[in-house]
Amino acid sequence: MSAPTILVIGPSWVGDMVMAQSLFLALKQADPDCQIDVLAPAWSFALLERMPEVRKAIAMPLTHGQLGVGQRFSLGKKLRAEAYDQAIVLPNSWKSALVPFFAGIPKRTGYLGEARWGLLNDARSLDKQLLTMTVQRFVALALAPDAPLPPTCPTPALTVSAAQQQAVIDTFDLDTVHPKILALCPGAEYGPAKRWPASHFAEIARHKLDQGWQVWLFGSEKDQAVAAQINHDVSGFCQDFTGRTTLGEAVDLLSLAHTVVSNDSGLMHVAAALNKRLIALYGSSDPGFTPPLNSQAHILSLNLDCSPCFKRECPLGHTRCLVDLSPQQVLDLITIRTPHA
Known part of the structure; x- marks a missing residue:
């Protein structure tokens, strides 16, 4: 009997794609010989290439939010030649289930989402009270419908070669002589209610620079302004990579870091999957829903009565959940976790 081939319809966010590796690992645990291909945005290929469980990445030609039924039909028709045994659809939208349906994949697994009866023939009901974490919801789709829940979730582990x-x-x-590198990830795509103040990041940077560490700043082009503010506050002594790297380069650079301080963002999940010493800062989001999946990670959250609110901007106008989270709390954790710094 040949090894089963599985097409996973991947998510559209960096952090979710990292967490999807737990699903790939669970599939491999169930059947080490299974072959996993992932249909995903082209930007995510750098992550998938660093996941040994994935055989092949296939580019989704449509951007997030586009319907494009005709293009989905053409892609599904093309994929029929792959003769996949199963599709697992991670996004909950109706349109995300179209390609596996058009591809004629005999078993199409996913949560009901937007009334996807018919498009999915292994449709699961999502119990959000039982599966409280995103990663649990992904991994549960690797199991039989009657399997005990919540599932045990393998830890994502991105592989970066020398x-x-x-x-x-x-x-x-780069200067690789200095032994300690602190990576700061001051951005968060969702909005300012997830971003620790730039002045707080700058204070962390200043302390570690004074101790002889290198400090590297990471993020996309959208994060260049906040990175520039941090670097200005420390007289330009940080190495600023924001907007200067591909995603793959950012992953490989983060793999060189000793400690990472990050908002709840995609790069936070990347750092966790690289098994870095990580301090994750939570404001408007819930660390119980999308925590860093790494035993070395330490979560800082003030757990105010008004949080998590899941808003892009603070509805009360003060963002105390992050402003009141002091740099000293982070510095104390770095010191505790790096006694020889």
Whole structure:
């Protein structure tokens, strides 16, 4: 009997794609010979290439939110030649289930979502009280419908080779003599209610620079302004990578860091999957829903009565859940976790 082939319809966010690796690992645990392909946005290929469980990444030609029924039909028709045994659809939208249906994949697994009866023939009801974490919801789809829940979730583990590390060292002409590198991730795509103040990040940077550490700043082009503010406050002594790297380069650079301080963001999940010493800062979001999946991670949240509110901007106008989370609390954790710093 040949090994089953599985097409996973992947999510559209960095953090969710990292957490999807737990599903891939669970599938491999159930059947080590299974072959996993992932249909996903092209930007995510850098992550999928660092997940040994994935055989092949297939580009989704449509952007997040586009319907494009005709394009989905054409893609599904093309994928029929792959003769997949099963599709697992991670997004909950109706349109995300179209390609596996058009591809004629015999078993199509996912949560009911937007009335997806028919498109899915292994449709599951999502009990949000039982499956409280995103990663649990992903991994549960690898199991039989009657399996005990919540499932045990394997830890994501991105693989970065020494050659990939050397490549980014050469590309950015990095100093690798200094033993300690602090990575700061001050952005958060969702909105300002998830972002720790730039002045707080700057204070962390200043203390570690004074102790001889290197401090690297990470993020997308959208995070360049906040990174510039942090770097200005420390007289430009940080290495600023915001908007200067591909996602793959950012992953490989983070793999060189000793400690990472991050908002609840995609890069936080990347750092966790790299098994970094991580301090994760939570404001408007819920650390119980999308925590960093790493035993070395330490979550800081003030657990105010008004949080988590899940808002992009603080509805009360003060963002105390983050403003009142002091730099000293973070510095204390860095000191505790790096006694020889």
